[in-house]
Amino acid sequence: MADRMTPSEDPGDPSARIDALIQRIRDAEEELQQLTGGEIDAFVSGTGTAYLLPNAQAELLESRESARGLASQLRAILDALPAHVALVDREGVVLTVNQAWREFGLANGSTDPAFGVGTSYFAVCARTDDPAALGSSEVATSLRAVLDGATTAVSVEYPCDSPLEPRWFRADISPVLDAGVVRGAVVTHSNITERRRYIAELAAKERALRESRTLQLTAERMARLGGWRYDVRDGAITWSDEVCRIHGVAPGTRPSIAEAGAFYAPEVRDTILAKFARCAQDGTPFDFEAQVVGASGERRWVRALGEAIRDEADRIVAVEGAMQDVTEQKRLEVQFLRAQRMESVGTLAGGIAHDLNNVLTPVLMSVDLLRATDDAAERRELLDGIESATRRGADMVRQVLTFARGADGQRTPVPVDRVLRDVERLCRETFPRNIEVRLRVDADLPSVIGDATQIQQVLMNLCVNARDAMPDGGVMSLTAGVRLVDAQYLGGNADADPGRFLVVSVADTGMGMAAATLDRIFEPFFTTKEVGKGTGLGLSTSAAIVKSHRGFIRAYSEPKVGSQFRVYFPAASGSAAEVIDTQSEEIPRGAGELILVVDDEASVRDITRQTLETFGYRALTATDGADALARYAERRNEIALVLTDLMMPVMDGNALIEVLARLTPGGRIIAASGLHTHGQVLRALESRVQAFLEKPYTAETLLRTIRRVLDG
Amino acid sequence: MSPRPAALHLRLYIAGDSPNSQMAMQRLQAFCAQHCSVPPVIEVIDVLRAPAKALEDRVVLTPTLVRVQPAPTRRVVGNLAAEAALARALDLDG
Numbered sequence: 001m002a003d004r005m006t007p008s009e010d011p012g013d014p015s016a017r018i019d020a021l022i023q024r025i026r027d028a029e030e031e032l033q034q035l036t037g038g039e040i041d042a043f044v045s046g047t048g049t050a051y052l053l054p055n056a057q058a059e060l061l062e063s064r065e066s067a068r069g070l071a072s073q074l075r076a077i078l079d080a081l082p083a084h085v086a087l088v089d090r091e092g093v094v095l096t097v098n099q100a101w102r103e104f105g106l107a108n109g110s111t112d113p114a115f116g117v118g119t120s121y122f123a124v125c126a127r128t129d130d131p132a133a134l135g136s137s138e139v140a141t142s143l144r145a146v147l148d149g150a151t152t153a154v155s156v157e158y159p160c161d162s163p164l165e166p167r168w169f170r171a172d173i174s175p176v177l178d179a180g181v182v183r184g185a186v187v188t189h190s191n192i193t194e195r196r197r198y199i200a201e202l203a204a205k206e207r208a209l210r211e212s213r214t215l216q217l218t219a220e221r222m223a224r225l226g227g228w229r230y231d232v233r234d235g236a237i238t239w240s241d242e243v244c245r246i247h248g249v250a251p252g253t254r255p256s257i258a259e260a261g262a263f264y265a266p267e268v269r270d271t272i273l274a275k276f277a278r279c280a281q282d283g284t285p286f287d288f289e290a291q292v293v294g295a296s297g298e299r300r301w302v303r304a305l306g307e308a309i310r311d312e313a314d315r316i317v318a319v320e321g322a323m324q325d326v327t328e329q330k331r332l333e334v335q336f337l338r339a340q341r342m343e344s345v346g347t348l349a350g351g352i353a354h355d356l357n358n359v360l361t362p363v364l365m366s367v368d369l370l371r372a373t374d375d376a377a378e379r380r381e382l383l384d385g386i387e388s389a390t391r392r393g394a395d396m397v398r399q400v401l402t403f404a405r406g407a408d409g410q411r412t413p414v415p416v417d418r419v420l421r422d423v424e425r426l427c428r429e430t431f432p433r434n435i436e437v438r439l440r441v442d443a444d445l446p447s448v449i450g451d452a453t454q455i456q457q458v459l460m461n462l463c464v465n466a467r468d469a470m471p472d473g474g475v476m477s478l479t480a481g482v483r484l485v486d487a488q489y490l491g492g493n494a495d496a497d498p499g500r501f502l503v504v505s506v507a508d509t510g511m512g513m514a515a516a517t518l519d520r521i522f523e524p525f526f527t528t529k530e531v532g533k534g535t536g537l538g539l540s541t542s543a544a545i546v547k548s549h550r551g552f553i554r555a556y557s558e559p560k561v562g563s564q565f566r567v568y569f570p571a572a573s574g575s576a577a578e579v580i581d582t583q584s585e586e587i588p589r590g591a592g593e594l595i596l597v598v599d600d601e602a603s604v605r606d607i608t609r610q611t612l613e614t615f616g617y618r619a620l621t622a623t624d625g626a627d628a629l630a631r632y633a634e635r636r637n638e639i640a641l642v643l644t645d646l647m648m649p650v651m652d653g654n655a656l657i658e659v660l661a662r663l664t665p666g667g668r669i670i671a672a673s674g675l676h677t678h679g680q681v682l683r684a685l686e687s688r689v690q691a692f693l694e695k696p697y698t699a700e701t702l703l704r705t706i707r708r709v710l711d712g
Numbered sequence: 713m714s715p716r717p718a719a720l721h722l723r724l725y726i727a728g729d730s731p732n733s734q735m736a737m738q739r740l741q742a743f744c745a746q747h748c749s750v751p752p753v754i755e756v757i758d759v760l761r762a763p764a765k766a767l768e769d770r771v772v773l774t775p776t777l778v779r780v781q782p783a784p785t786r787r788v789v790g791n792l793a794a795e796a797a798l799a800r801a802l803d804l805d806g
Binding site: 032036037038039040041042043044046048049050052055056057059060063064 | 726729732772774
């Protein structure tokens with residue numbers, strides 16, 4: 001302090017005096033601070049000047065700077081907002097606008113360099129040509145209301161189309177309040193075109209969805225076809241309105257699984273629930289026709305289809321399907337079956353007439369003889385002859401009538417051997433004499449659950465076809481036996497389940513069919529017969545009947561040799577699954593050998609590959625001969641055996657075998673064919689292939705044959 | 713029935729946003745909110761803007777709180793940290 005007191009030696013030096021004065025001010029300030037305990041910021045001198053003390057000065061400076069900083073931060077935030085923001089005062093005069101507001105003005109050709117700042121917003125609103133005058137009248141009204149304190153905050157949506165596109169804006173007007181008094185307002189305009197468009201799209205989508213839902217409901221009702229869903233996780237069942245109607249319950253009914261199952265007719269209930277459970281368990285789809293007993297007790301025929309729905313992890317989460325009321329179709333079907341039987345009877349008419357003639361001729365002759373003789377013994381003999389001939393005639397008429405009129409739709413255990421014997425008798429009596437009818441039936445045939453009249457219709461159709469295939473006579477052989485059928489044998493046929501089947505074969509020694517004809521014989525109205533000789537409905541009807549019995553038909557034919565039709569009906573008794581399982585333990589397994597499977601039928605390829613892989617082989621598949629050769633060339637050293645179908649497009653089995661034999665003489669080849677094994681083609685191949693498989697074959701036959709060829 | 717208390721009219725002299733002035737303002741508001749049944753009239757006068765007004769009230773040091781009504785006039789100098797002094801000045805010490 002003493003140093004500062006004496007900055008200079010010369011007391012007359014002005015700078016020294018100024019220093020001294022400043023020092024006195026400092027001392028005074030310091031004393032003041034000490035006196036007031038530092039609680040004083042300023043003092044007012046007698047001349048009316050306020051002096052800030054140094055501490056307060058420093059603080060004040062700082063707070064002013066921070067206020068400036070805050071203001072610039074607020075400005076930055078305001079400018080960063082995408083909405084157009086303006087602050088107006090109590091009178092509506094624009095005080096400030098943000099960057100978005102200015103840019104909007106520029107983009108829309110505003111000529112006002114201040115972008116409305118300093119002018120009344122109401123005046124702007126009145127000039128509708130000004131781009132700032134957005135939604136003018138409504139916004140002006142709302143702003144007035146806010147400034148007058150009549151309302152707190154207002155939002156207005158208004159259209160504001162640009163020359164290029166339709167646009168929508170929203171104005172938000174909020175009052176600026178100071179101690180409850182309106183001091184101005186913040187006006188914000190936001191472009192909400194996207195949001196409006198999104199909402200409009202959403203509404204349109206919803207409308208479309210509603211319309212499509214209505215359409216679906218109408219379609220459901222008209223087609224009598226509904227949808228249902230079973231949720232595996234919580235067991236909930238959902239029925240569409242039509243499914244509810246089919247069951248005779250109110251739309252919206254949500255039955256339990258037990259309640260839903262109880263609607264099926266008691267005789268089929270267990271079978272159907274088993275199919276359903278299987279689908280939910282391993283995803284096997286189903287498609288069946290059955291009767292349901294509605295809530296009112298009325299029986300209706302339904303077709304039910306179902307398939308498993310899986311989640312991303314491939315777990316089955318639901319079973320979904322459709323259900324159609326096919327009662328009407330069933331009624332027509334029955335009429336159709338009856339009509340087709342009449343047709344069948346019609347084709348027999350010639351034979352029947354001939355036979356009746358044979359019966360009536362001796363009767364007539366006997367009548368003449370009766371008139372001519374009086375001998376009692378002779379007359380008795382003649383009368384006996386008349387009686388037996390008449391009985392035979394009556395019996396024949398009864399048989400034809402039974403067949404033609406037979407009742408449809410009754411499912412009972414049918415002794416097929418007896419039906420077959422009836423068919424055989426009818427054929428024997430009505431077919432031309434140059435056709436020999438043979439019958440061989442295995443002992444202890446199981447019965448078939450089905451409709452006796454319809455089964456007879458199928459067999460009759462096949463016999464009539466056999467007769468027509470032999471215009472110059474021949475042999476028709478009827479045989480019946482039992483055979484086990486596995487998935488391999490079915491070859492992907494979804495209309496039947498593996499198990500024990502009763503097989504009826506109808507073979508003829510007639511003209512046979514070319515492969516192209518064989519492919520089409522089950523099509524409705526396909527016929528090779530002359531006009532008037534057949535309608536082309538026999539085989540398609542037969543196939544439909546057999547399918548409804550969960551069976552199938554296989555046809556084999558070779559031109560000039562003959563045809564054979566095999567009809568497979570599921571046997572009524574005996575659990576085939578068990579039989580197959582116990583046998584499969586003894587089936588020889590592979591040791592990773594690579595087998596090339598060639599077949600143009602995808603279902604056959606898949607099931608064969610599956611069988612092979614299950615039994616320890618590796619499988620490679622090809623769709624035709626050309627494809628097979630490509631694959632063979634790639635992995636020639638690895639492939640242990642080639643299993644090829646003979647009938648294939650592009651390059652058939654014969655050609656493939658020729659090439660393979662040249663590539664690898666003595667290579668292991670198995671040929672599979674649906675033709676008769678005595679075919680000429682097969683004989684030609686005998687030297688090049690190790691074994692033939694007659695299609696269809698079971699997994700066991702396939703595996704045993706492969707093992708034998710590999711080991712041989 | 714106790715007589716209705718006369719309206720309290722206060723004048724606080726401050727110097728801009730300086731620290732003691734801010735403190736005094738906050739403390740006065742807090743005190744009134746807590747102790748006054750009727751909100752008093754408070755005039756805030758910035759001596760940096762209106763030094764003449766300070767001279768009229770013979771306020772030399774800032775911050776100073778002046779009780780204008782009811783009479784007599786009383787004043788408290790400083791940032792009002794001492795609540796007892798404030799209560800006494802406003803006759804609110806019970």
